[in-house]
Amino acid sequence: xxxxxxxxxxxxxxxxxxxxxxxxxxxxxxxxxxxxxxxxxxxxxxxxxxxxxxxxxxxxxxxxxxxxxxxxxxxxxxxxxxxxxxx
Numbered sequence: 001x002x003x004x005x006x007x008x009x010x011x012x013x014x015x016x017x018x019x020x021x022x023x024x025x026x027x028x029x030x031x032x033x034x035x036x037x038x039x040x041x042x043x044x045x046x047x048x049x050x051x052x053x054x055x056x057x058x059x060x061x062x063x064x065x066x067x068x069x070x071x072x073x074x075x076x077x078x079x080x081x082x083x084x085x086x087x
Contacts, residue, residue: 001050002078005037006068007057022053024085040065043080051080 001022005013026037037055040062045051052074056065066082069075075082 002052004052004054004069004072004074005056006040006054006065007060008036012072017053022050026055039085041069041082041084043075043078044083045078045080051078054082 001017001019003015003017003022003026005011005026022039022042024039026039036057038058040054040056042050042054043052054065054069054074062084069082074080
């Protein structure tokens with residue numbers, strides 16, 4: 001699964017995650033009690049497999065994160081459908 005970042009200091013960065021389910025925050029434990037990124041949505045393939053996870057800066061509005069994801073063509077790039085994560 002690929003982690004994709006929107007906003008913040010690592011905007012437009014990517015990395016591989018070797019997990020079955022993406023963590024709700026990235027990094028999971030910053031030690032300061034404040035997460036740098038929150039899981040915004042995942043891209044699901046037909047079989048239910050998570051192809052990618054979009055992490056966003058906490059201050060970004062959902063609409064902006066979705067727009068950036070669409071502009072960067074994450075759904076078509078990974079052949080997956082975006083699914084918002086409950087907060």
